[in-house]
Amino acid sequence: MVLVPRLGSGIPLVARADEMRRLRAAFAAAERGEAGAVLVSGDAGVGKTRLLTELSEHASSRGALVLSGRCLDVREGGLPYLPFAEALAPLGLDDDPVVAEAVRVRPALARLLPQGGAMPPSPAGEHLVPDTSGERDVPYRVRPEQDLGQLQLFDAVLGVLTQVAAHRPVVLVLEDLHWADSSSRNLLSFLLNRLRGQRLLVVGSYREEDVHRRHPLRAMLVELVRLPVVTHVELRPFGTAEARAFVEALADGPVTPEIVAWVAERSEGNPFFAEELMAAGVECEDLPAGLAEVLLSRLERLSPEARRVVRTISAAGDSVAHPALAEVTGLDELELDEALREAVHHHVLVIERGAYTFRHALLQEAVYADLLPGERVRMHAAYAERIRRTPQGRGHDAKLAYHSLRSRDLKAALPALLRAAEEAERLGAPGAALRHIEQALEIWDAVPEADRPEGVDELKLLQEASYFAATSGEPERAIAYGRSSVQNLRPGVPAEKAAKVWRRLAEVLLNAEGTLHEALNAINKAWDLVSDGEPSKTRAWVLATRAAILRNAGQYDDSRWNAHTAVADARAVGNTGAEAAALVTLGALDDAAGEPEEARARLEEAERKALDSGSLNVALRAVCFLAFSYEDLGEYGPAMDIYRRGIERAEQTGLTWSIYGLEMRARHLTLRYLSGDWPAMASTNAPARGVSSVLAARMTSSWLPFAVARGRVDTAQKYLGELRPHWRAEPLTAIVSGATGAELSMWQGEYEQAIAWVRKVIEFLLSFDEGYLLATVRLGALGVEAAAAWSASARKRGDHGVAEQAVAAGRKLIEHVRYAGANGRPRAQTLGPEARAWLARAEAAVSGLEGPADPALWAAAVAAFDYGAVYEQAICRWHHAEALLATQGDAGQAAKELLAAHDVADDLRAVPLRDAVREVARRARIEIPGVEPQPAPRPTVDPLTDRERAVLERVALGRTNKQVGEELFISEKTVSVHLSRVMAKLGANRRAEAVAIAYDKGLLT
Structure with a gap:
């Protein structure tokens, strides 16, 4: 029997009502001016394209402009911005005057629109010039004017969509994001971060199974799924009934139940598999075993x-x-x-x-x-030959390189790869450039020397690879290529060239943990090679880099001499990039010397000079240190504004995952946490391929405090487990893990475990590097807080042995906190407000080790956190109110503190703190507006005592017997006795059944 299938959009949409409803709701919101985005994920063939086609038809029927683009599987570097170029292409051909005007006023769009012709030259009329800045030590670079022109591309895309959307709703559909190149991912992230009031909906799809742990898309998902404007729709395979309904819909006529059942089972709920099984048109028992066989048999x-x-x-x-x-x-x-x-x-x-x-x-x-091997080679060769004869345009060299490699024409592939890397860099796609350079290195030895491009050697390619790896978020690979470069140095290499190689290695080592000694050795070798020479561009860069490394090593006087000498050399030879790099170090040194105004002036000058010279990495470093200057003094508002500016620049230049691009993202998120500007939360996994797992862990750790503070226990525990392997590579990840691990344990009443977290991380940090001593103040303060709570809990149970153990732990921790506060080395000359606040909090907590805490000390802690740390201050207010009530203090002040803490917790959706505040208020008979102060009225006939009801209420909330006992200050055994009586009175055999019966009878509300 031959089955005649109806494929694609010719069949009804089966079993996707909920997903379609969510997509239509997102579009309806966009029509109202509430811009949004939907990320649709699912396995290959699960029906993502079919779903988006249905949405596109729905949007079109309501007058929306639908723009669609698709990524392609070109693994060797990719074609920058391909899905956007495809999606926006109709705009350049639209005869609507509004659309035409929106395109006309944005010349930067010529880079994407096909009718714009070849990529426009830089304002200076040139594409490439010799690299004389020395920043990268590579054979070519882009003019600064071209760089700055490229920065307009992202704004142009956003602007044209916004302007058109003001005229009619716009739906931008981007399919197969798992194949997106890094530049496309950066542009998508830029757009989604700026969705506000436009009538614009952005929809993207990706294969879930392809986005593995080492896939580059993961880096984007980490950020995007947390944005409040982004909705994630997961498209799952059909269930059994849905699969059968789908198979029946496929057949354009009667089909036996046996075939329906067999195809539904074999397709495993995958619509595409089911389509192909039906389309094979053979008897049921003869169907091929695998999908590939089905496709090929068809x-x-x-x-x-x-x-x-x-x-x-x-x-x-x-x-x-x-x-x-x-x-x-x-x-x-x-x-x-x-x-x-x-x-x-x-x-x-x-x-x-x-x-x-x-x-x-x-x-x-x-x-x-x-395909047979010979077929592949011939076809790729034919494509390559055709590409060579076509006019050059965007992506031309990447395509030529791809087909030349596949056809084994390495002589043609090598120069094409180098040109493709140049183009990728111009487009702000360092990840794609890295892939091209790596491929060039792979085939370098296979290409005869006479056929290699002039002026390029393996050493230059290794340096290029190191640079692009560092700027695309892969510092480990950057170091590996840097080490390979110095190993590639041969006798007779000119001193300046060798110094460039050693400096490049030193620079990438500077940005990694645990490599400071190696970085010093590398930069000293570079300095030995040029120290006796006249001022030169190379010598200026060596001095600037040496100054930065010596500052990290704490050799401030030597660092300052090298920085000043670098500035002098750079000005003598016109090397503005090296001058800017040295000025950043001088600014950081001024901050450390307690001269913030001088520091900020130098850092602002460094940023201007770095941008003028096209040294974008140096510009990001200047912005980052400028924000540090404000953050260290507790000036969070200006610091956040500067971080935000740096983040935007990193996005626009493809440097999102460079060391300073990442650092600014992480610090900005931390300041949002401290200042109470909390974003929406969503689950995340660490990215890897295309972004180092170490850097991904650093970013993930920045989200961990939000998860804990909002009571996302499963998410927080998952994060903590994922981050542990990255402690040594990134100690900041260990610091966050220790603090949030302790906080999570405290909210769960596991005080001993909280202290264990604190001890473990403090021991790790001090064994790793004593320079992290000051970072342990917060950890120690949390440990003291946990010890005080542990002691109080034990005293209420009458367990004096445990209470003494808790007191001993707390006293040991407060000794460490005091020592760290006195001997730790702040980035500025004196302790900043954050360190002082945590010291005050530790002293307040230790006062409660053996009895009620001192309200005056908790009041001092509240005041100490008044520099903008909204959430931490709310926690101190809660503790202050507890101390006042426990010591028969000012009840009115206690009520004010509880109300203020509740307002913050409720606004931030900090559920654990909110519930803790409400519990204290309930016990103290303090009313909180909007919160029921007493349980709802109970039925007239009530078999439960007040104590039994209190126990059952907590069981209904999921508490264990131990936790119930701690909350009610009774033993675990007594809780068990009360529960037994409750179950007997209600005729229940289990705890859960007793809760259900109590709700049914109105005994619980």
Whole structure:
């Protein structure tokens, strides 16, 4: 029996009502001027494209402009901004005057729109000039004017969408984001972070199973899923009933129940698999065993000419236009037309924007995998030959490199890879540039010396790779390439060239933990090579880098001499980039000397000079240290503004995951936590491929305090487990883990475990580097707080032995806190407000080790956190109120403190703190507006005593017997006795059943 399937949009949308409802709701919000984004995830073939097609048709029917783009599987570097170029292409051809005007006033869009022609030159009329800045020590660089022009691209995309959306709603659909290049990911992140009141909806899809732990898309998801404007829709495989309904819908006519059941089972809920099984058109028992076999067996139904065309398209890695197919296949026009008509008729190919592509990527993968080696080489060679003859445009060299590599034409591939790397850098895509350079290194030895590009050698490629790895968020690879560079130095290499290589290694080592000694050795070798020479660009960069490394090593006097000498050399030879780098170090030294005004003036000058010279990394470093200057003095508002500015620049230049791009993102998030500007939370996983797992862990750790403070126990525990392997590589991750691990344990009543967290991290930090001594003040203060709570809990239970153990732990920790506060080395000359506040909090907590805490000390802690740390101050207010009530102090003041703490906790959705405040207020008979002060009235006939009800209420909240006992200040055994009586009175056999009966009878509300 032959089954005739109805494929694609020709069948009803089955079992996707909820997902479709959420997408339509997002579009309705966008129509109202509430811009948003939806990320649709699911396995390959699960129906993402079908769902987005339905949304696009719905939006179009309501007058919206739908712009669609798709990423391609070009692993070797990718084509920067490809999905956006495809999506925005119709704007350049639209005859609507509003759209035309929006495009016309944004010339930067010419980089993306095909009708804009080749990429416009820089304002100076040139693309590339020799690299004379010395910042990268590479054979070429982009003019600063070109860099600054490129910065306008992101704003141009956002601007044109915003302007068009003011005229009519816009839906931007980006499919297959798992194949997106890094520049496209950065642009998407930029857009989603700036969705405000536009009538704009951005929808992206990606394969869930392809976004593995080491996939570059993970870096974007870490950030985007937390944005309040972003909704995540997970498209799951069909259930059994849904799969059967889908199979029945596929068949355009009667089909036996046996075939429906068999196809539904074999498809495992995957719609595409089910489609292909039905489309195979064979008897049930003869169906192929695997999806690839199903796809290929279906192709056997095509004519030889159609199969030839399909195989040819599979090697393109892109959609293919008719003229290209005619040339590569060698078929005449009539044969090609018939072959294409047949492939389209059988739903193997589809036509998109006048070109042919596979209906589904899985189909392309299966066909390409089935090609014989010789076929692949010939097809790729034919594509490469055609690309060589076509006019150059965006992505031209990346495509040529791809097909040349696949056809083993390494002589042509090498220069194409280098040109593709240049283009990727111009477009702010360092990750793509790194892939191209790495491929060039892989084939370097296989290309005869006479055929290699002039002026390029392996040493330069290694330095390029080190630079691009560092700027795309892979510091470990940057170090590895830097070490390979110095190993590649041969006798007779000029001193200045060798100094550049050693300086590059020193620079990447500077930004890694545990490599300071190696960085000093490397920069000293570079200095030995140029110290006796005249001022030069290289010598200025060596001095600037040496100054930064010596500052990190605490050798401030030597650092200052090197920085001043670097400035003098740089000015003598016109090396503005090196001058800016040295000024950053001088600014940091001024901050450490307690001269913030001088420091800020130098850092602002450094930023200007770095931008003028095109030294974008140096500019980011200047911005980062400028923000540090404000943050260290507790001036959070200006610090956050500066961090935000730096983050935007990093996004626009493709440096989001560079060391300073990451640091500013992490610090900005930390300040949002402290100041009470809390973003929405969502689950996350650490990214890796394309972004170092160490840097990803650093970013993830910045979210951990939010998870704990909002009571997301499962999420917090998951984070803590994921972050532990990264402590040594990034001690800041250990600091956050220790603090949040202790806080989580305290909220759960596990005080001994909280102290264990504190001890473990303090021991790790001090064994790693004593320079982290001051960072242990907060950890120790939390430990003292836990010890006081542990002691109080034990005293209420009458367990004096445990109470003494808690007191001893608290006294040991307060000794450490006092020592760390007195001997720790702050970044500025004196302790900042944050350190002083935590010292005050530790002293307040230790006063409660053996009895009620001193209210005056807690009042001092509240005042100490009044520099902008909203959440931490609210916790201190809660403790202050407890101390006042416990010592029969000012009840009115206690009520004010509880109300103020509750307002903060309720506004931030800090559930554990909110509940703790309410509990204290309930016991003290303090009313909180909007919160029921007493339990709801109980029925007249009530078999439970007050104590039994109190126990059952806490059991209903999920408390264990131990936790119930601690809250009610009774023993665990007594709790068990009360529960036994409750179950007997209610006729229940289990705890859960007793709770259910109590709710049913109105005994609990």
